[in-house]
Amino acid sequence: MKIKIALIAVAIVILSVSLYYFKNAQVTLDKSGELNLRLGGIFSKFGLQDSNLIKKYVEEKKMGSRRYLNTYREYNARRFSGTDFENALKQGLEKTGFRIQKTEQFVVKDAETFIFKINFARYDILTIRVNKVRPPAVPSGLKKYKNPRVAIVMDDFGYNMNNVDSLFEIGEPVTLSILPNLTYSRKIANFAKSKGYETILHLPLESHRKDVKEEIDTIRSGMSETEVTSMLDREIASVPGLSGVSNHMGSKATEDMGLMTTIFKELRKRKLYFLD
Template structure:
């Protein structure tokens, strides 16, 4: 009797053991056949909302080549205004063009305060033939120019006869005019429209002070203007402090949703 009971218990134990082993094998097979875990996919980056177009102009190139390397590191659309007949005008215009910048002639024009005038400054006393000759000579000095902006010129841009002479020559050459807008009495915008010359006007001067924090503040104003009217034009100068700030801040503008463009893309 006892022997039968022992055999019965032994059979039960063996059966249970076999079930445990089979269950383990089944679980193992399921485990090795499980689908591989896919690596976690980071959520897609949110695209910045488009906020407007911004053109940045760097004035007064031609005195030296010192800041060319810094400008090249920015690698974003920039418009560069080169003064004619300086020691490095031609070389700088060539180099800036090769870097992919949009080159324009920074035409010296008569201011109200006649101090520190550049060679062959365009004066309101000049006739149309002289104006045409000066512009032609200056363009030979500043190669690849697609447009013209005024250097100084508070008096000249207020003078209708002078600006008509400038625009007649520019229209023949298919150049656009960027009004640096150094006087609220400028007639350039009205005359450009009447004469069929492509035109743009400066919104913000970026570096009336060389302090980096001031320049950053002006860039904020430029962004605000672009949001308000859809586009904005800022003018800075060929200075180490200005270029250092632009190198730091312009990529951020792009990330925020502003499109950086050449001035020619904003002409009307």
């Protein structure tokens, strides 16, 4: 009787263990969500985002009786350091059960390619391929140009001397656009010239907007050529040493071909440029 009971107990244990392993064999191991949480920030830091993801797929694999999911991701990147990315992965996966199982680096056509394989236990869970795209070679004989230059223009000067001293402390070439015939127009122009800064006239022109107060001596559509010329002379004279003229609020005036022709003719005589 005792032997019979012992055999039954052994059979139950064997059956339980078999059922446990059978059940786990039917469950597909999926670690993608956990990896995404751990590595999402690292991917973003190295420019590996959905915008430059060129291929992604998930396939079910089997090792022994265990099924698991393997994810493949392929990216194109302009700037990428394989060494720095590998170190970041190692740090992000430390003490997690995940590990970098394999890394490769090779050159294919116009790209330097990196491959990283991440395992969990014996299972290859994630494969990352990064193609570091090389910029196209400049054809021989192609004319080369200097780097573009940027002009910084700050306008609406003339009402007061606020921030003028601070502006000159920047130590970079900045153009001051000064409104005419205001209390400090001439003073700021002379001060800027003494510091070696360029100045231009911020020319008040008629706007479509009626909710904004016009400046003194605003040039408007419908004025005669004599009126425009006289007003322009007075405004130019109030900003000594100027190199050009910029548009102030002139959405309506700049649509008037006749008016702008008169203004440009006068500016051309003085060898002044116009900035809109």
